[in-house]
Amino acid sequence: MENRKWNLQMLIPLATTVFSLVFIVVGIKDFGFWTNQPTAAFFPIIIASVLLLSSIACFVQLSKPGNAKTVRYNRDEMMVILGAAGILLCTLLVGLVPSCLLYIFLWLKFVEHAPWKAIIVIEIIMAAIILGVFVSWLQVRFPTGLLGSFL
Secondary structure, eight states, rough: OOOOOGGGGGGHHHHHHHHHHHHHHHHHIISBBBSSSSSSTTTHHHHHHHHHHHHHHHHHHHHHHHHOOOOOOOHHHHHHHHHHHHHHHHHHHHHHHHOOOOOOHHIIIISSSSHHHHHHHHHHHHHHHIIIIIIIIIIIOOHHHHHHHHH
């Protein structure tokens, strides 16, 4: 039997596996998947299922001897990680939709150095997709945050 060494890298796929299973179970149990049309949990269940499969594949690959390496993040990777953490913290305050739109704005302006016209067009398109497809059509209930709970 091979000696498989556990490392910190394996913690992330395990955490995302548990996270995805929670979303799948809660989504199916509380909302269902499909009843004559997609339910509010339709899209989150699909995304959680993809996350589950990719997490399992990542864990299996990392558990093979010799595949675990020392992790080093460069500046661009840290920007994405910090951006995701910023979205999570901002979601608690103003909600998920404004947080994502703010993230896109900040990324386009300060990382990509996009012109104002492109930023405005992209923000309008993203807002229309989020509000039109997810909120209106699929009836996804996004977190509103502390500010949204007061309104």
